[in-house]
Amino acid sequence: MFIFIRVLAFLLACLQLPPALAQAMPDRLQVHPFPNPVRYTHHNDDFTVRVRTPGGVWQDLYEYKVKVDLDNPQMASMVYFNFNGTVELAVQKNNGIFSQVRVRPEGKGVKPVVKDGIAYFTLRRPENLSVEFDDDHLHNLHVFTHAIRDDMPAVPANLNSNDIGTAQLPDLTQKTVFFGPGIHSGEFRLRSHTTVYIHGSAILKNPLILEGVEDVKVYSDGLFDGVDMTTIRNARNIEIDGPIFINQPHGTMRCITSQDVTERSIRSIGAGQWSDGLGHFACERVTIADSFIRTSDDCLTFYNHRWDIWGNTRDVKVSGSTLWADIAHAVMIGIHGNTPTPQHPQSEVLERLRFSDIDILDHDEDDPEYEGALGIMAGDDNLVRDVVFEDIRVDRIEEGKLFNLKIAYTAKYNTSPGLGIENVTLRNIHYTGKGSPSASAITGHDAQRKVRNITIDNVTVGGKRITGPEAGVLELNQFVDGIHYR
Template sequence: MYLIRILMGMLACLHLSLAAAQVQVHPFPNPVRYTHHNDDFTVRVRATGGAWQDLYEYKVKVDLDKPLEASMVYFNFDGTVELAVQKNNGMFSKVAVRPDARGLKPVIKDGIAYITLHRPENLSIEFDDDHLHNLHVFTHAIRKDMPATPANLSSNDIEKGKLPDFSQKVVFFGPGVHTGEFRLRSHSTVYIHGSAILKNPLVLDGVEDVKVISDGLFDGVEMTTIRNSRNIEIDGPIFINQPHGTMRCVTSQDLVERNIRSIGAGQWSDGLGHFACERVTISDSFIRTSDDCLTFYNHRWDIWGNTRDVKVSKTTLWADVAHAIMIGIHGNTPTPEHPQSEVLERLSFSDIDILDHDEDEPDYEGALGIMAGDDNLVRDVLFDDIRVERIEEGKLFNLKIAYTAKYNTSPGLGIENVTLRNIKYSGRGSPSAAMITGQDASRKVKNVILENVTIGGKKLSKPEPGVLELNEFVEGVQFR
């Protein structure tokens, strides 16, 4: 009797699990039917045991060094779902699903790769190690708070992407392609439908208490800008084919950047850039760029101020060109008009996957980069639980008092109190030595802890030529 009860309980749990599994597919707007499709793959998804649904495979540009077109699909789901990926051009011998740490192993049957997902993930699926024609898969839980498409929208409205009313506290971008100026107001909530494509950026200038909740796309858009604002939350947008960067945050406070997915191959195409911002939280994102993925700077152009209290977690970074994380190169060299140097402090990066890093210029190499320039003082930085899968060309980390004639008017003031803990680099690729370098006796790197940092399975325990190199202007390095 007891065994029967256990079996009945297991069957009941299985029934609830299957009943809870749902898939939400976002149909493409008709105007992009032929212009945005990539036929490299046929991709379908279904809830476990349900009917297959086709996904629209978007063309996305990758890698400025050699611009090519990869693919991207996106959908929302709850429960457990199956993904079927068919490669349409040529044979293949193996399939990888990255990040490796997810432990997802595809099952190959009749030339189709089947992947089971138990929770939302942001992934790269690669056939025969081809990372330039890969498939990006972006998923999210089904949003319970996303408004339904308004019943009064005609098919013509949907086709043209009828603009919302920005004077309201709730703004809704429905299905369709949207153009125009998207200037947001304080104390508003913006919803972007999964079948909406925005062709211009959001502008948040001098506003407060704004939420953007998105299942939709920004296509070919110059960067979204947040300036002189506070209490801003950006959740869920997908950015593709942007000419330059993805988002720029300037002299703003209390920012939440969550579930942001970005694939860019334009020149100077930084991912999430920050200038003199405080209390910034970034999580659950996937950023692939042809410049730095995440940046934290101070003074540049007409921007002045400090960077403080940054937390980045549960995020995947892929730098086709430049750094995954870059801190400190731009700041204020004191002048009579602006006599104060600037500080970047209390920055934390944890549970990060770096899929690749490629930088051809030795001065700018470093998957994890602190380049203190322009009299910046960078201090109290933590890199923890970071997994680096491959370095095409570059360094695992580079902690450097920097002076480059191209960008700086003086070297940085210092780098202090940096911890690298549980950093695991596979050793794949062609890395050069990680570096810790000061500028002179008055501009040093001080108090660096390397705790359980491994390269190809070997733990760093001391400086070593070709692996980890220091100069004479470094003090207080500890290995644990």
């Protein structure tokens, strides 16, 4: 019976069942002590955050400093923990008074209650959230949670921060690799047929390298701190679940010419230059789910040829995720590809990309040529086709467009225009209208390089459905064929 209950709890957490069913799970909480060497260097005192199971003892969380927004760099906060069932949080703002607090994405239905200056709210399943006082997006609190992993290797039950320092590098030649509590440095080059566990009290100071490998699984409750670009290259059958990335100098993860890749529960907050979140070059059969990506460049990218990379992008599925672009785009597709040459005569294709159940908290792009929270910019003879965006909620656009479908020929990035954009559906997309958006756009390049067969189905801006071109809402040019409004 005990085994059955634990299996049921795990399945309920994975399936993200409604709160009424999730309440049947046993309430369990797992808080990860921080390594003692970061006690004073990484702490942000803007908030005091505590968590407990209902009626249990409050436990303090360590509030990490996380840099956000390269346009105006500020230090926000982040806490993380694991749980099953139900937990309660208490968030105390330590500097100044406030008049209101909200938890985003608002579609998650998390409603704080303020009592004696402290905001309380309840979680009934793991979520990744932003807690904001008086709409302050630059000094907010990020709350990252995950279901408890019963297969994580055990450590002493009474572990505390004073016990955790610099850790010894694990033996990466073993089939099972465990990064235990502590700070880890070194080259983390993984081998094929390996399962990697990263404890919640582990901080890694270097990236994982998965190059030329297959059948690798990484299960992480821990942190990557100040690490540039975990890389998956020429690999297949890769699963990465749970890591949290903070303060990276550039991007978070890069997938290159790889197949059958799952990126699940990736949590990232970055404000470095060129700090793309999850970048993909010529990868096939990629699944991204249940992630929270806040960047000062594109959150998710899908490209083909660039540098020494060649190939096509196919069969991408993104779902259940939150995207926050302090600068640039939530999604960018297709700007890099292969302009045919005698050495490389084939143009490239990006096809069968699906994006569903996504919250976009903000989009800010100051350059009109590149605007678009949802961007398809087909350049370098790329053909982009069979793309679906559906069930997407956009909270705010500081500056930019809701969507931009464009045959691109930019002086900065391209050596030729894109070949075309075909068969794109935008369905059940709702933007509040907050911020200062410009009109969405669909633009071909010329009579040979067009945008064709676009369906706009129940797309609203400020509650008003898009039913055709309209000043300030949607602009088209003459090189667009077949727009269908529903």
